[in-house]
Amino acid sequence: MKRKTLAAGLVAEKREGGRKKLLAENPRLADERLARALKDECYRVWTSAPAGARAAAAALKTLSIFSPSESTTAIRFWVEGIADITGGKLESAIRNLDSASNALKRLALEHESAQPQVAKLIALAMLGRYEEARTTGRRALKIFEKFDDQLAAGKIEMNLSNIVSRRDEYRRAEEYCLSAYKRFEQLGETAWQTMAENGLANTYAELNDFKRAEEFYERALERARSAGMHVTVAEIEASMGTLALFRGRYADALRSLELSRQKYEKLGMPHQTAIAELEIADIYAELNLNAEAVELYRRLIPTLHRLKMRAEEARARTNFGRVLLTVGDLRPARTELKLAVTLFHAEKNPIAAAAVNIRRALLEAERNKNSEALAIVESAAATLESTENVRLRLSAMWLRGDILARLKRYDEAEKVLERAFRDAESSEQPAVAQSAMNSLGVIARLKGNVKSAEHYFEAAINSAEAARAPLPGEEFRMAFLAKTLEPYENLVQLHLEQNKIEQAFVCVERSRSRALLEGVAAKDRRTPPAETRIREELNWFYSRLDRADVEEAAGLQKEVRKREKLFASLLLRTQSTQKGEASTKKHGELDIARLQRRLGGETAIVEFVSYRGVYSAFVVTRDKFEYIGDLATETEIISLLEGLHFQFGSLRFGGDPLRPFAAQLKSRSDIYLEKLHAKLFQPIEKFVNSRKLVIVPSGALNYVPFHALFDGENYLVESREIVCAPSSAIWLLLDSRRRGDSSNALLMAFADEKIPLVDREIKLLANTLRNSISFTGKRATFSAFEKNAGDFDIIHLACHGQFRPDNPMFSSLHLADGWVTVRDLYSRKLKASLVTLSACETGLSRIFAGEEILGLARGFLSAGAGALILSLWTVNDEATARLMSDLYTNLQRGLSVSASLRVTQESFIDRGEHPYFWSPFFAIA
Numbered sequence: 013m014k015r016k017t018l019a020a021g022l023v024a025e026k027r028e029g030g031r032k033k034l035l036a037e038n039p040r041l042a043d044e045r046l047a048r049a050l051k052d053e054c055y056r057v058w059t060s061a062p063a064g065a066r067a068a069a070a071a072l073k074t075l076s077i078f079s080p081s082e083s084t085t086a087i088r089f090w091v092e093g094i095a096d097i098t099g100g101k102l103e104s105a106i107r108n109l110d111s112a113s114n115a116l117k118r119l120a121l122e123h124e125s126a127q128p129q130v131a132k133l134i135a136l137a138m139l140g141r142y143e144e145a146r147t148t149g150r151r152a153l154k155i156f157e158k159f160d161d162q163l164a165a166g167k168i169e170m171n172l173s174n175i176v177s178r179r180d181e182y183r184r185a186e187e188y189c190l191s192a193y194k195r196f197e198q199l200g201e202t203a204w205q206t207m208a209e210n211g212l213a214n215t216y217a218e219l220n221d222f223k224r225a226e227e228f229y230e231r232a233l234e235r236a237r238s239a240g241m242h243v244t245v246a247e248i249e250a251s252m253g254t255l256a257l258f259r260g261r262y263a264d265a266l267r268s269l270e271l272s273r274q275k276y277e278k279l280g281m282p283h284q285t286a287i288a289e290l291e292i293a294d295i296y297a298e299l300n301l302n303a304e305a306v307e308l309y310r311r312l313i314p315t316l317h318r319l320k321m322r323a324e325e326a327r328a329r330t331n332f333g334r335v336l337l338t339v340g341d342l343r344p345a346r347t348e349l350k351l352a353v354t355l356f357h358a359e360k361n362p363i364a365a366a367a368v369n370i371r372r373a374l375l376e377a378e379r380n381k382n383s384e385a386l387a388i389v390e391s392a393a394a395t396l397e398s399t400e401n402v403r404l405r406l407s408a409m410w411l412r413g414d415i416l417a418r419l420k421r422y423d424e425a426e427k428v429l430e431r432a433f434r435d436a437e438s439s440e441q442p443a444v445a446q447s448a449m450n451s452l453g454v455i456a457r458l459k460g461n462v463k464s465a466e467h468y469f470e471a472a473i474n475s476a477e478a479a480r481a482p483l484p485g486e487e488f489r490m491a492f493l494a495k496t497l498e499p500y501e502n503l504v505q506l507h508l509e510q511n512k513i514e515q516a517f518v519c520v521e522r523s524r525s526r527a528l529l530e531g532v533a534a535k536d537r538r539t540p541p542a543e544t545r546i547r548e549e550l551n552w553f554y555s556r557l558d559r560a561d562v563e564e565a566a567g568l569q570k571e572v573r574k575r576e577k578l579f580a581s582l583l584l585r586t587q588s589t590q591k592g593e594a595s596t597k598k599h600g601e602l603d604i605a606r607l608q609r610r611l612g613g614e615t616a617i618v619e620f621v622s623y624r625g626v627y628s629a630f631v632v633t634r635d636k637f638e639y640i641g642d643l644a645t646e647t648e649i650i651s652l653l654e655g656l657h658f659q660f661g662s663l664r665f666g667g668d669p670l671r672p673f674a675a676q677l678k679s680r681s682d683i684y685l686e687k688l689h690a691k692l693f694q695p696i697e698k699f700v701n702s703r704k705l706v707i708v709p710s711g712a713l714n715y716v717p718f719h720a721l722f723d724g725e726n727y728l729v730e731s732r733e734i735v736c737a738p739s740s741a742i743w744l745l746l747d748s749r750r751r752g753d754s755s756n757a758l759l760m761a762f763a764d765e766k767i768p769l770v771d772r773e774i775k776l777l778a779n780t781l782r783n784s785i786s787f788t789g790k791r792a793t794f795s796a797f798e799k800n801a802g803d804f805d806i807i808h809l810a811c812h813g814q815f816r817p818d819n820p821m822f823s824s825l826h827l828a829d830g831w832v833t834v835r836d837l838y839s840r841k842l843k844a845s846l847v848t849l850s851a852c853e854t855g856l857s858r859i860f861a862g863e864e865i866l867g868l869a870r871g872f873l874s875a876g877a878g879a880l881i882l883s884l885w886t887v888n889d890e891a892t893a894r895l896m897s898d899l900y901t902n903l904q905r906g907l908s909v910s911a912s913l914r915v916t917q918e919s920f921i922d923r924g925e926h927p928y929f930w931s932p933f934f935a936i937a
Contacts, residue, residue, distance in 0.1 A: 086115030326355035485587030494861030551830030820866035837871030855882030
């Protein structure tokens with residue numbers, strides 16, 4: 013047997029006993045030459061299969077015991093140091109590599125004693141011990157050059173390049189890396205040449221030379237894949253993701269960074285996995301996925317601290333502070349930024365510390381301490397003048413200009429911002445360019461330069477749209493749009509000031525419920541589930557929760573929340589590697605002429621908007637656009653809604669004892685409905701006359717029962733049909749493909765203590781809807797819904813609904829053996845012309861930025877439902893059964909959804925019934 017074969021066998025053997033047996037069978041081969049063969053095996057695999065390096069270390073340990081010698085021990089320390097690096101044991105790696113070097117010196121092997129120092133530089137750099145690394149590297153480089161060892165000299169230069177780049181010395185990093193690259197090229201060392209190409213690409217990316225960086229990355233990635241260098245492939249993919257992030261190409265960045273993270277996890281490399289997780293957290297922060305970013309940073313920062321990765325911990329704290337600032341948690345944001353500055357000073361990296369101070373300046377600006385903010389940013393900008401990092405200089409420049417504008421020093425601000433915009437454009441920095449354009453637009457508007465302001469705002473919007481369009485997954489696109497809403501809002505206000513009502517309305521629609529519109533418009537609405545096993549576990553816990561007592565429920569809730577977080581995280585990871593739309597086609601570009609034709613002479617749209625806490629409304633008819641400003645404050649509406657719900661609360665449990673007080677209770681509720689009418693409808697009544705209404709609510713108005721607004725004599729539904737819609741564009745889309753089919757119906761009910769009579773409701777409906785199939789009690793299962801929902805024209809679900817304000821995408825309908833969540837609905841494809849959810853509070857949604865509704869309505873619309881009937885509050889079981897029976901009877905007579913609901917609610921009104929019993933239900937159509 014050859015030593016090379018024996019070395020491979022020892023590495024492959026998992027058990028200590030097996031390794032001893034192999035050595036006992038080949039005692040003559042158990043010597044220093046075998047130790048070197050094991051070292052070579054370690055070096056062969058440590059960048060492609062790190063576990064192999066650790067196996068080589070275990071084999072060398074066995075060999076050093078079986079056949080001890082000073083040279084074998086030296087090589088053992090050497091390989092154990094390499095294995096420690098792959099396993100994240102950096103302090104141990106340094107000790108082992110130093111032990112190897114010292115042992116080799118004692119053997120008078122000067123040249124070889126420098127070899128372990130190559131790997132030592134990696135550990136020193138990761139621990140932030142840069143000066144020690146630099147000194148060690150230069151000393152080793154002199155030895156390699158003395159012995160004309162070009163390969164080892166190149167390796168040292170590669171590591172030195174990485175070290176100086178961590179101190180923002182990118183030109184020096186380029187020199188080291190180019191020298192190493194030339195050495196490897198002359199030697200024909202393709203593997204090391206590949207790593208040098210990756211190093212050069214990283215350097216050019218930091219220097220903003222994106223074209224050269226891209227060329228080197230592509231070349232390196234092709235070589236690494238061909239050579240099976242899995243670790244290097246992961247490194248290059250991560251680097252390419254960072255490059256894409258620098259350039260504002262977020263979809264490409266997400267895909268590359270997620271693929272890299274998956275590879276590191278599979279390879280079992282904790283330091284690299286932590287860095288990959290940090291990259292993901294940073295891009296989530298950039299895309300405004302703040303909750304997800306916060307979760308990652310909170311988990312990562314202790315890990316980075318434990319791994320003694322000081323530079324990465326400082327970066328994580330910087331960006332964590334930035335996210336906390338974005339969500340308004342100013343005090344913890346200040347703490348994180350202060351800690352980051354301290355860590356960067358310990359790293360002796362004033363450039364990075366200055367970058368943190370940019371965030372600190374932004375924090376002071378958010379607190380309206382603009383003079384203090386200006387002083388901080390100007391100090392940071394002075395430090396950054398010496399940096400080779402263009403992006404940091406541009407960020408400081410934009411912020412300085414923006415703060416000057418806040419201080420009303422408009423001429424100075426304009427000059428700074430114009431330079432920031434020009435430099436950002438030429439440096440491929442779209443995010444800074446977009447911010448600068450918006451700031452310049454604000455200044456132009458304040459100076460009365462309307463044309464210039466309009467140009468800047470439009471350009472900022474177009475820039476945001478171009479970055480958003482390719483993003484994969486609705487949540488990424490929704491979060492990113494929320495981050496870039498300011499230029500839309502500024503352009504709307506500019507148009508309104510110029511009395512350009514139609515243009516203002518179009519601009520509102522461009523940003524309104526865009527992600528939902530794209531989901532409803534998509535031909536393929538199905539989203540692949542993130543992880544079937546986790547979803548099955550959730551259903552088990554959900555079903556247990558429905559039966560749990562108070563004591564057990566707390567523990568179950570904790571398990572549910574943990575799995576919901578994991579499920580949502582896995583879904584984002586799955587979506588990250590998918591490709592979004594390649595084009596910048598805008599579903600949100602509303603065709604106004606088509607909208608007005610569709611409205612005809614009988615329908616009007618009332619689209620509410622909120623600006624600085626005040627509601628106003630656009631009214632759109634076939635031939636006119638109107639804008640009615642300052643209708644009510646959000647505070648006023650919330651107060652009236654609270655009063656209304658307090659009155660409704662007394663009827664929640666019904667019963668004969670309240671019958672003598674029925675008129676008085678109705679009168680009290682009518683007072684609040686009359687006040688809401690005066691605020692929200694009376695000022696616009698003359699513009700809509702007797703037309704049918706499409707209400708597009710905003711913010712808290714999503715909880716107003718518009719059909720129940722009372723003018724003192726009549727409720728609004730008595731004079732017209734009323735439907736709601738998340739946006740005018742969504743109404744147009746739904747109305748233009750309105751399906752009249754109602755030939756078959758899926759009826760499901762699951763009773764609980766809150767809705768004990770729903771089985772009776774289903775029996776009533778089954779008599780009305782002859783071509784129907786019913787599932788009640790234990791038969792109303794999650795699987796029955798999944799199997800049947802896609803085949804029916806009408807879906808009626810009478811079961812407990814739960815709106816989750818803490819996590820709206822897990823709002824749910826409770827069936828016999830589990831819950832149907834909003835996320836589940838995303839993976840369904842429905843043909844139903846109508847979905848009715850007759851349970852409690854099924855129409856509640858959390859309203860995200862851009863008027864995105866997050867709740868059950870979103871799920872069913874995205875799944876393909878043509879129209880929805882939902883409830884705004886806890887319903888009365890008996891009244892609901894009667895209302896639903898009448899509703900479907902009217903539908904069977906050929907009336908539309910809105911007409912059927914109107915006629916049904918009028919019959920309740922005619923009987924003098926309290927609005928609580930008939931007004932919770934509204935239609936989205």
